[in-house]
Amino acid sequence: MSDQSTLVTHEHFAYIAARTTPEDPFLADLKRAADAENIPPINIAPEQAAFMQIMLKLSRAKHVLEVGTLAGYSAIAMARALPPDGRVRTIELSPKHAQFAKSWIARSDVAGKVEVINGPGSDILPTLADLSYDAAFLDADKAGYPFYLEHCLRIVRPGGLIMADNAFAFGQLFDANPTDREAPAVKAFNEIMAAESRLQSVIVPIGDGLWVAVRK
Numbered sequence: 245m246s247d248q249s250t251l252v253t254h255e256h257f258a259y260i261a262a263r264t265t266p267e268d269p270f271l272a273d274l275k276r277a278a279d280a281e282n283i284p285p286i287n288i289a290p291e292q293a294a295f296m297q298i299m300l301k302l303s304r305a306k307h308v309l310e311v312g313t314l315a316g317y318s319a320i321a322m323a324r325a326l327p328p329d330g331r332v333r334t335i336e337l338s339p340k341h342a343q344f345a346k347s348w349i350a351r352s353d354v355a356g357k358v359e360v361i362n363g364p365g366s367d368i369l370p371t372l373a374d375l376s377y378d379a380a381f382l383d384a385d386k387a388g389y390p391f392y393l394e395h396c397l398r399i400v401r402p403g404g405l406i407m408a409d410n411a412f413a414f415g416q417l418f419d420a421n422p423t424d425r426e427a428p429a430v431k432a433f434n435e436i437m438a439a440e441s442r443l444q445s446v447i448v449p450i451g452d453g454l455w456v457a458v459r460k
């Protein structure tokens with residue numbers, strides 16, 4: 245045993261992606277259709293979806309909250325990991341994205357398990373009841389993450405999961421002058437997560453870096 249880690253390179257990322265349970269044709273079609281509607285291709289990577297499904301299954305999650313629906317890719321993936329009475333509630337600011345996601349969820353194998361709410365996360369999270377979720381996934385405006393996290397710590401039960409995407413700041417984590425306008429907010433959020441004593445957490449180096457944390 246050693247404390248040393250292997251340097252993860254792009255080659256490792258490609259290796260992991262090529263060996264993960266692949267995305268199914270429905271989700272591949274959804275991505276193509278979203279592209280045709282000029283919805284940006286910023287959904288989670290298939291290997292993140294597979295990992296999140298495993299985490300949700302292992303934690304026996306039933307009620308999942310998502311902030312940032314986009315086209316519904318991650319919401320559908322997460323709903324598939326839940327028991328028959330499980331539910332994903334997903335919040336999306338853009339009416340266009342919410343409408344697209346609703347139409348694809350309706351024709352998916354998890355229609356009825358996913359509810360899309362159109363509005364800003366900052367308005368909707370405060371309306372959710374304490375300890376009413378088993379897991380939450382943050383994947384929206386990065387400046388909003390600290391506020392969303394505070395509410396997740398209130399609404400997710402002890403032992404539940406809190407996950408957040410883009411810990412690697414769109415590949416610009418170590419850039420002195422990042423060009424992405426959200427990179428500074430990601431860096432600030434990473435420090436908040438690292439110091440949060442109510443969570444046991446780790447950044448999993450898949451996709452653009454995925455925070456995975458258990459509510460103590």
Ligand SMILES: C[S@@+](CC[C@H](N)C(=O)[O-])C[C@H]1O[C@@H](n2cnc3c(N)ncnc32)[C@H](O)[C@@H]1O
Nearest residue numbers: 287288312314317318336337364365383384385
């Ligand atoms: C990275 S995408 C989400 C990807 C999605 N989770 C997936 O993997 O399939 C981010 C989404 O968050 C939405 N968004 C941005 N600001 C938001 C806010 N304040 N509240 C809710 N959604 C927001 C954007 O419109 C966009 O659709």
